[in-house]
Structure formats: C-alpha cells, structure tokens
Amino acid sequence: MARKKEPERTPVNQKRIVEVAKELFMEKGIESTKMDEVAKQAGMSKSTLYVYFKSKEEIVDYISLEAMKYLLELLKTSISRNEGEKEVTFHDQYMAICHAMVTYKKEYPMNFQAIVEEIRVDDESLKEKPILREIFETGEEINQFIIGVLLQGQSQTDSNQSSMEGFIAKIFAQWGSIYGLIVLADNKESYIQKCMHLTKEEFLEQGFEQLYRTMK
Amino acid sequence: MARKKEPERTPVNQKRIVEVAKELFMEKGIESTKMDEVAKQAGMSKSTLYVYFKSKEEIVDYISLEAMKYLLELLKTSISRNEGEKEVTFHDQYMAICHAMVTYKKEYPMNFQAIVEEIRVDDESLKEKPILREIFETGEEINQFIIGVLLQGQSQTDSNQSSMEGFIAKIFAQWGSIYGLIVLADNKESYIQKCMHLTKEEFLEQGFEQLYRTMK
Amino acid sequence: MARKKEPERTPVNQKRIVEVAKELFMEKGIESTKMDEVAKQAGMSKSTLYVYFKSKEEIVDYISLEAMKYLLELLKTSISRNEGEKEVTFHDQYMAICHAMVTYKKEYPMNFQAIVEEIRVDDESLKEKPILREIFETGEEINQFIIGVLLQGQSQTDSNQSSMEGFIAKIFAQWGSIYGLIVLADNKESYIQKCMHLTKEEFLEQGFEQLYRTMK
C-alpha cells in the first residue's frame, strides 16, 4: 500500500542539485553561479535542473529555507546542549548563540546577510511562491527563540527589566551588532591578523565578550 | 580678466552621469542598473556615457571614491563641529561618528557595505586602475581617523589602556557592531516600528548608547 | 549491434556553422563577416552559435586548423598519387605541389596568406587555446613535408648540393614565390586575360615552369 520509498521525498537528484548549488553559491556567490555550472557539477543536463526546480530563483529560495531551518536547529542544539550541565549561565547561552551564528555563516555564507534583511512578502509573490511563507515563518521562529532564551537569561541577571519592548529592542540591537562583527571579522581577517596579531577567532571572542557586557 | 570656466573641472555631463548613476544604484543596486537606464535617465545616448567613462566599472569606482571621500569629510566635520563647545566629551564624539555613519548610508547605501569589506588591490589591477589606490588610501585614512579620535577619547575616560593593539581591536569591533546595527535598523525599520514601537532613529540611538557603554 | 551514431563526432550543427562561416569568410573576409550573418545563413539563432563555439575567434581558429590539415592532406595525396606511375620525375612533384597550393587557395582563400605568416604562439594564449598548438604543428609538418619531397627530388637532379641550409633557403624562396604568383594570378585574372590573353591557369602554368627552372 504505502510506497516503499516514503522517506525519500526529495528525489536523489533534487538533493544533489541543492548540494551542488549551495557549494557553488558559497564559492562564487549566487549571481556568478550559472545554471550551466550547476548542471555540470551535478553531473546532469541543464534541462534536468528544471525538472526539479522551476527556476534558479526557486533553488535559491529552497536553499534559503534550508539555511533558515539549519540556523534554527543550530540555535536549539547549541542551547540545549548546555542544559544537562549543572549551571548554565546566561553568559554561556549568549556565547552559544554567537558561535551558532559563526557556524551558520560558515555553512551558509550567501544567506548570512538574510538574517538582517526584511523578508518582503507581498501577497502577490506569496501566491506564487508559498515557500516564502515558510522562510518568513522560520525567520520569525528564530527571532522568538532568541528572544526567549535571552529573556530568560536576562531575568536571571538583570531583574530590573521594566519594559518588554525595550528589552526586545536591546536584543535586536545585539543581533545586529553580532552580525556586523562576524561580517567584519570574516572580511578583514588578514587585516586583523596583521594589525592586531589576533586570529579571527580570538578577535571574535573579544568582540562577543564586549557585546555581552552591554546586555547586563 | 578672470578666466571664465576655470572652476568647472568636471564637465557638466560627467557630473550628471554620476548623479544619475548614483541615484539608480541607490534604488535598484549596481548590478540591476543597466547602462541603458543611466543614459536614458541622464537624457543622453548610451554612447555619450562612454565619452565620459570608459566602462560601467569606472562609474562604479568613481562613485566608490566619492563615497569614501564623503565619509572621511563627514567624519572630520562631525568631530570638529564639536570643538568650539566648552566641553566635548568622549560620548559626544562617539555619537558623532555613529551619526556620520548613518548619514553616510543614507547618501551612499550601495557603498555602505564597503566599509567592512577588504579592498583587494593586486598589483595587476592597480596598474590599470589607479583610482583603486585612491579608494584604498582614503579607506585607510578613515580607519586612522577613527582610531585617532577614539584613542584620544579613550585616554580621557579609561586611562588604563595597556595594549595599543588590544585597543585597536576594541575599536574595530565597535566599527563592525555599528555597521551591523545600522544595516539592521534600515532593513527592519517597519518591524522595529511594529514590534517595539520605536522609530528607526530611536532604535539606533539606544543601540549606539548600548555600544558606547562597552567602550568604557 | 553496431552503435548507431558513432561516426558523427562533430554534431551536425557544428559542421553547418563551420560550413557557413567558411563560405562567408571566403566571400567577404573574416572581419566583415558578422556573427549575425553566420547565424542567419546557418538557419539558427545567434545564441546557438555560441553553444557550439565559445567565440568568433574559435570558429576562425577551427577553420584555420581545418585549412592546415586540408593542405597537408592535399600535398600528401598529390605527391603519392604519382607514385604508382613508372617514372615520377622531380618536375611532376614540383608541379603537384604548385597545383596543391592553387587548390588550397580555392578552398581556403582566407587562410592562404597564413602560409607565409609566422604563427605567433606566446605561452599565454597557448594555455587557453590549445588549438593554436595544433595549427602550429600542422604548419611545421607541412614545411617538413615540402622540404622532404623537394630534397629528395633535388638529389635526383642536382647532386651537387653542398649545404643543407642553403638548400632549405632555396626551397623557402620557392615557397614565397609560388605564393606570390598565385595571389597575383587570382587578383589580376581579368587583367591577365585582357593584356596577355591567357587564362589564369595558363599564366600559372607558365609561372610555375619558370620557377621550376630555378630549382635545377
């Protein structure tokens, strides 16, 4: 009755396309990656790409969603990993989030910017691309998760949080700052090395700590 | 007696092209702006564009340099404007820098990202595009200026700065954070409005203050 | 059993493009032949051209190699054709070469000049266009073949050939002269007809005989 291959919802080829596309997007950016290359690298004909994806944009969207899901999962894992331990401090959680972001950028550099971008969803495009809703919703979930974690941590540390909204703004600002810090560290790695004698990781560690202090 | 057209160094059309190109780059990005559109908007034929600029890239480079110079000037002006006043605090100067950045993004959004990007200058391209050197050097000048200002301010506040390099790293981290904050505020303005009941400006003000605290 | 499409190594369209391009190059020269025309004449869209050849230059190179190979084959065939006969004189072989050249120009007029041109092959372009090496090597092979044939013939006729180098120079000079003769005959055919009452072929015959005499 049931089909045998139930778990393989996405055919092997679809997976391969996404895999290859992601790889290429990482290396040379989305714009510079041509469908020709994706096809060649994936070892299939260009037409086959279009069997699985209606357009290049759809591949991009697909990967965007994947990225979002990955980040959400990453955050959840990072946080929960701490849970077994005796004393999970706010500091630990804050750092866990930061490092999750770093990992995320390593895995999805071409989607890193998305975390500070508004996902525009006019009804028009939503009709034709329901995937956008998913992306948007996952983004929101990430937002809520972060806020939740930090809110909880905050109450441990600074009980004098009068306004909820003010606190969210604070978190949001953190979010932007972390984003900027990571972008900078990545782009100017060699400059940092040369002028400050720090590895990218060391620089980030200091930066995160600096930012952490503003949370308190 | 006096020569008539002495001051008009850059021909009217060149100015117009840059003006129009900048406008379009702001609106739709550099890649999406076609030379056709620039020509049309500027009210001249496409060929005429190429009388004044050898290529699209040259227009982009020209505007990049303009942007860099603009930012440097902006920073200098912002800082010196305070000088007349009785007491120019470190806080004032820090905020001046932040606001200069905001203004800069308003004027050159398509070049905002450049401030956290490495300007790659292989000898090859430098030979053919001396403008790249100018861009690079202006970028360095900006770096030095910022460091200079904050260093001076720092010594007022926190005299216990042992290592120079460590301090520069701190400033650099600030730089990245401010960048991220502004990007976020711009992109998510409506979200901020909706969820936090803050204008973009208010949000930024709070964010800058938050960051400022880490400097001390 | 037997594979169906094995022999069709070059796709039909590639062949067609080369065919058409060659035709047009012959008629109006390479420079004056536009890709638009090639496409139109070949009955396909301009983009399709670029499926089979990366650039116009590549078409030109392809035809150049084809031409070289054609000439080499032609020379070999012309010479060997005589072999069955009782007595193959040096004269026969000399004339065979001359006529091969005439045929070659008829088939590849736009490549005729190449036989007196140096094939410049800097390492740069050789890396990116390995076809250049093939062209060059076929050219060398032609040289060697000619020298071989005439050297052999020479020893029959004039056994008093002291220096090898001097002999090669002699052959080389012949080569240039034959080239010039053919070019002239082709360009001034009507003039020759009018002033000398000779067909192009008759004129060439006489010319070749005249040159032949200098070989002895």
Next chain:
Amino acid sequence: MARKKEPERTPVNQKRIVEVAKELFMEKGIESTKMDEVAKQAGMSKSTLYVYFKSKEEIVDYISLEAMKYLLELLKTSISRNEGEKEVTFHDQYMAICHAMVTYKKEYPMNFQAIVEEIRVDDESLKEKPILREIFETGEEINQFIIGVLLQGQSQTDSNQSSMEGFIAKIFAQWGSIYGLIVLADNKESYIQKCMHLTKEEFLEQGFEQLYRTMK
C-alpha cells in the same frame, strides 16, 4: 598678384594628418587604427580630421595614392641612378627593381599588398572618388615602367623574344614572385635566421638572384 603661399597647397594640417595616419597604419594596421588615435597623435581634435578628409577611407585612399607615387618615383630613381655608369647591366636593373620593392614595403607596409591587387574601379565609386582613378593610373604607369625597363634589358640579353605578350606574362610572374618573396622574408625573418642562419637581407639577395636566373 600671385598668392604668396603657392607651394603649400595642402595645408599644414592635412600633411600632419597623413603623416600621423601613415605612421599609425604602419604600426598597427589600418583597421586597428582609430580616428581617435590619429587625432590625438596629430595634436588636433577629431572634428578637425573631418575638415580635411571626408572619411577615414579618404585618408586611406590618399595614402594609397601617395604610396603608388612613391613607388613609381622610387623605381624611376633606382633605374636612372645607374644610368651614368659605364655599363648598366640587365642584372643591375633587375636588382634595382627588387630593392625598390623592399624599400617600398619598408615605407608603406600597409600598401604593399596593393601591388598584387586589382584596383576595382566601377563607375559608381569613380564618380564619388576621383582619387581612385589617379591610384589606378599610377598603378598602370608603374606596370608600364617595369615592363619597359625589363623589356629593354631583355632585348640585350635574350634577343629571341618572339611574343610580346608572352614576355609580359613572364614579367608579371616575376612581379608576383618578388612580391611573395618579400612578404615571406618579412614575416618569417626569425625563422629564416634560426633555420638557415641568414639575415633577411641575405635571404632576399639569394632569392632575387634565383628569380633573376629565370629571366634569362
């Protein structure tokens, strides 16, 4: 009464344009020489070019005529220079012509090919470009001159010249051969050096001698 500057029929600028154009045509070929470069090199505005010449083609034609006249003059001079001497052999004159050709190519490389090309003069183009007639006529004059010289020489050497036409054909063939020889020597100079250990001049000398022998 008479205008003062009678001899300066061609204004200074016209001369300069031709001079510069010729220089550039020599260096990089006619096609590759842009009007922009001519103007710049000539130190005048592009528009000024068009004051003196209706089109690029007109410059080319002008130089073509100049070249033809130069060659005619050169031939005449070369031949007459010998006249004072006691015994001007046919050999001397033949060589004089050959060397005149070499000199001609040195001075007008871009017009060298013209000597074996038919000057097409349909009535159409002749109406609009009377210069073509001049070019054509000078070409004819060159032809006649050569024929005259060689005819005269011939009668000294080989009195058994039955048919005039046959003789002209012979001369014509020489003409083509000399042309080819010079082209080859120029293009393959380094090859000649490498393989035959001859300078271009030595190679040509031998080649000319070789050809000369066929005249007898």
Next chain:
DNA sequence: CATGAATGAGGGTTCATTCAT
C-alpha cells in the same frame, strides 16, 4: 524522468561620423 538542442531578450562596449558654435 531525463535530456539534447535551441533561443529570446538583452548587456556592455566601440567607433566613424555629425553639427552647432
């Protein structure tokens, strides 16, 4: 499903030439 084959719709760039001043 998979693909070979083909292409429409541009995109940036070039250059001889014109014309008002």
Next chain:
DNA sequence: GATGAATGAACCCTCATTCAT
C-alpha cells in the same frame, strides 16, 4: 578653420529558460 560634444548603428557575447522526444 577648428572644435567640443554627442550619437546611431552595430557588434560580440551571455544566460536563464523552453520543448520535443
């Protein structure tokens, strides 16, 4: 005469996408 300014008409090339098989 001389020129500054402008351009029309091409030209080569690119690439996401389609469709019959």
